[in-house]
Amino acid sequence: MSSPDKVFEALGSTTRRRILAYLSEAPLAAGEIAKRFDMSQPAVSKHLSILEGAGLVWRERKGQFVTYGMERATLAGTLAGFLQEVCPPSRALKKEAKARKGS
């Protein structure tokens, strides 16, 4: 289960959002991802496991390599869910229209 809390915390880091952007183009091995960043490979590995803990990426061992890929459904689902909670398409907007008329 991917809790919104974990997802939003994971998305709070610019580095992790950049990783997702790379993975959105194609799955990549951990080392390939690390190459794209100006930090140690263990640091990137930690970011990857945070992303995985949030359910935002999947991981698959391929021999000595580990391939990571995006879990699009989690991202889309979490963001859509929050948007609906906070930018409701009908509920709040109707309320607002009412309030404007009344004022």
Add this chain to the structure above:
Amino acid sequence: MSSPDKVFEALGSTTRRRILAYLSEAPLAAGEIAKRFDMSQPAVSKHLSILEGAGLVWRERKGQFVTYGMERATLAGTLAGFLQEVCPPSRALKKEAKARKGS
């Protein structure tokens, strides 16, 4: 200007997302918001100014009170922008379909 970095960092906190959820129903005075949380008023005030710094809420002084309200466009725009970058509706999905066929 509301940078995506600031927006995502602001959304990374559960408390701040709860504040947004309250504000999504109606604008509220700072004190009214603070009442809803089990923490000091200054702590909530700080969260509010982080949200304002990210462009996620507006602030308006009304006499001795300060009313806060949601800035829906920032939230919707930022999340939609990121979703488009990372869950592109056509680009990546077409690529993926191609890759599946090829494998």
Add this chain to the structure above:
DNA sequence: AAGATATATAGCTAATAAGTTAAAAGGTTT
């Protein structure tokens, strides 16, 4: 102008997060 109320800022402490290097674990290859 004095007192009361609402909010923000300052200064501090404690908890969390991000990075480093070194070592371990998993998997190939010869």
Add this chain to the structure above:
DNA sequence: AAACCTTTTAACTTATTAGCTATATATCTT
């Protein structure tokens, strides 16, 4: 099994964040 490569985990340091209390600022009321 030994050497090698890829990735993760551990131990540690430093920077950031979140909270608190006390104080300042702004506005209203008398």
